[in-house]
Amino acid sequence: MDVDYGEIMKTLIDLKNVTYTYDEMKVPALSDINLRILAHTWVAVVGVNGSGKSTLARLLNGLLTADSGDIIIDGMALTADSVWDIRKKVGIIFQNPDHQFVGATVEDDVAFGLENLGIPRDQMVELVNWALEQVNMLEFAHKAPQTLSGGQKQRVAIAGVIATRPQIIIMDESTSMLDPQGRQDIMKIMQYLQSELGITILSITHDMTEVIHADQVVVLKEGQIIQSGSVEQIFANPKELAKLGLNPPFTQQVQLELIKQGIDIDSKYLSEQEMVDELWQLYSKM
Amino acid sequence: MGKIIVGRYLPGNSLIHRLDPRAKFIATFIFVAIIFLANNWATYLALGLFVLWAVYLSKVSLTFFIKGVRPMLFLILFTVALQIFFTPGGNPFWQWGILSLSKLSIINGIFILLRFTLIIFISTLLTITTTPLQMSDAIEYLLRPLRKIHFPVDEVALMLSIALQFIPLLSDETTKIMNAQRARGVDFGEGNIIKQIKAIVPILIPLFVSSFNIAYDLSIAMEARGYNGSAGRTKYRQLHWQKPDTLVLTSFGLLTIILLILRSY
Ligand SMILES: Nc1ncnc2c1ncn2[C@@H]1O[C@H](COP(=O)(O)OP(=O)(O)OP(=O)(O)O)[C@@H](O)[C@H]1O
Numbered sequence: 379m380d381v382d383y384g385e386i387m388k389t390l391i392d393l394k395n396v397t398y399t400y401d402e403m404k405v406p407a408l409s410d411i412n413l414r415i416l417a418h419t420w421v422a423v424v425g426v427n428g429s430g431k432s433t434l435a436r437l438l439n440g441l442l443t444a445d446s447g448d449i450i451i452d453g454m455a456l457t458a459d460s461v462w463d464i465r466k467k468v469g470i471i472f473q474n475p476d477h478q479f480v481g482a483t484v485e486d487d488v489a490f491g492l493e494n495l496g497i498p499r500d501q502m503v504e505l506v507n508w509a510l511e512q513v514n515m516l517e518f519a520h521k522a523p524q525t526l527s528g529g530q531k532q533r534v535a536i537a538g539v540i541a542t543r544p545q546i547i548i549m550d551e552s553t554s555m556l557d558p559q560g561r562q563d564i565m566k567i568m569q570y571l572q573s574e575l576g577i578t579i580l581s582i583t584h585d586m587t588e589v590i591h592a593d594q595v596v597v598l599k600e601g602q603i604i605q606s607g608s609v610e611q612i613f614a615n616p617k618e619l620a621k622l623g624l625n626p627p628f629t630q631q632v633q634l635e636l637i638k639q640g641i642d643i644d645s646k647y648l649s650e651q652e653m654v655d656e657l658w659q660l661y662s663k664m
Numbered sequence: 665m666g667k668i669i670v671g672r673y674l675p676g677n678s679l680i681h682r683l684d685p686r687a688k689f690i691a692t693f694i695f696v697a698i699i700f701l702a703n704n705w706a707t708y709l710a711l712g713l714f715v716l717w718a719v720y721l722s723k724v725s726l727t728f729f730i731k732g733v734r735p736m737l738f739l740i741l742f743t744v745a746l747q748i749f750f751t752p753g754g755n756p757f758w759q760w761g762i763l764s765l766s767k768l769s770i771i772n773g774i775f776i777l778l779r780f781t782l783i784i785f786i787s788t789l790l791t792i793t794t795t796p797l798q799m800s801d802a803i804e805y806l807l808r809p810l811r812k813i814h815f816p817v818d819e820v821a822l823m824l825s826i827a828l829q830f831i832p833l834l835s836d837e838t839t840k841i842m843n844a845q846r847a848r849g850v851d852f853g854e855g856n857i858i859k860q861i862k863a864i865v866p867i868l869i870p871l872f873v874s875s876f877n878i879a880y881d882l883s884i885a886m887e888a889r890g891y892n893g894s895a896g897r898t899k900y901r902q903l904h905w906q907k908p909d910t911l912v913l914t915s916f917g918l919l920t921i922i923l924l925i926l927r928s929y
């Protein structure tokens with residue numbers, strides 16, 4: 379097979395010794411962050427309130443400027459000159475669906491980013507339709523935001539971001555204000571975007587069932603990365619995580635406990651049903 | 665409160681609804697200007713028939729237009745009364761101090777009444793058949809010449825459209841705050857005026873705080889999506905000037921000519 383692993387394993391985001399302190403704050407919100415994120419992966423960022431997750435998101439597309447250190451996105455250093463080009467590469471979906479709707483209708487909102495880039499109108503029409511199709515919102519194109527549910531508004535926000543074809547999408551607790559169904563819809567769409575469009579996803583979340591899907595988990599505490607690795611590595615020490623208020627979902631707790639007891643069970647992520655299947659198969663093997 | 669409607673737009677698909685908002689805007693302005701050409705019964709009759717015809721075309725019930733007059737009723741009657749009693753001249757058949765009544769002043773009063781009513785009808789026609797968003801688009805377009813003197817037309821238009829869009833959200837927010845304050849024992853709509861005004865303060869302050877929060881979040885979201893002022897931006901929403909729009913303006917031109925002819929009779 380002729381696969382270019384150099385391309386697949388490309389480092390898309392590279393942070394070197396990044397420190398950021400808010401004005402009038404004594405302690406830095408982020409201190410000496412070193413982080414590498416590979417292209418096309420799903421990265422979950424977890425940590426308690428105030429640990430610096432949103433600050434990290436805002437640094438990555440230049441909404442905040444680091445005091446020191448380097449931020450390199452897709453080989454391009456983030457500077458005052460490159461910030462508008464970086465923003466084309468990095469889209470953010472924020473937490474509150476009502477506070478990020480700029481357009482008067484769904485299609486106007488999706489077009490907002492394209493208007494900012496000065497895309498000609500006929501291309502905009504195509505891109506808006508394409509983006510709305512990706513998030514299953516095409517039939518709502520002419521609707522006003524107040525007629526949509528929170529989950530639908532977040533889908534529009536996603537469409538608005540992907541319309542400009544970014545390489546990275548950051549979700550800053552984008553599903554935290556949604557009901558379970560809305561959450562599931564958004565997760566499905568994001569997984570589709572990762573697998574079909576190759577978009578790299580950096581998801582800030584408190585939802586442990588979501589963390590399970592990640593290729594890489596980054597744990598922040600008081601502005602520092604205290605752990606970074608695969609889901610298995612991070613959940614290997616649930617006690618440490620519990621101290622941070624991060625408890626793996628029940629299924630995973632059972633799974634981890636069984637593995638610890640030396641029982642031969644798949645260590646990959648298992649859904650509840652898969653776990654049940656695994657357990658009765660195990661039982662029948664004994 | 666829920667889904668409030670901004671302005672008085674009534675959805676519909678009539679000829680008037682489908683007109684370009686710019687055409688409706690310009691036509692309304694023309695009407696307000698040429699109404700001052702009217703000086704006799706014939707001219708007012710022509711204007712009245714024209715407006716009724718427009719109302720008919722909009723397929724909106726006449727009651728909405730009459731409702732539009734109601735809030736202005738006091739002001740209209742006051743002005744008409746001034747006109748009737750204080751216009752000197754003519755042959756007064758009744759006089760008391762500076763107050764006088766004559767055939768001339770009564771006719772003048774009726775003309776003023778008609779003028780008011782027609783202006784209210786025609787502007788109601790504009791607001792009833794045009795969405796606030798279309799209005800802000802039309803205003804943006806018509807203000808374009810001001811760019812030459814560096815008036816930030818595009819920014820103002822964006823502000824206007826965002827403001828319109830956030831009205832329902834802020835109204836929801838107000839309801840939430842009122843409920844929260846009620847839960848803390850604030851009585852709304854009770855007691856004397858001072859008490860009622862005092863009850864507004866605990867709504868206004870949280871409402872300000874929450875609007876600033878929304879504005880802050882929104883500005884960050886806009887910046888994250890590459891908004892960097894209006895330079896170099898293209899526009900997605902477009903207005904389409906079509907044949908009926910030209911016809912409407914032509915008909916207003918004809919009306920002007922008719923008025924010019926009739927007024928000299
Ligand atoms: N605009 C600001 N001005 C000053 N300090 C701030 C500002 N925003 C955040 N901070 C502080 O910086 C630290 C990190 O905040 P940040 O918002 O990044 O946390 P977070 O991990 O996103 O928290 P949460 O889970 O609550 O969203 C906190 O101590 C916070 O108080």
Ligand SMILES: [Mg+2]
Pocket residue numbers: 431432433550
């Ligand atoms: Mg945050």
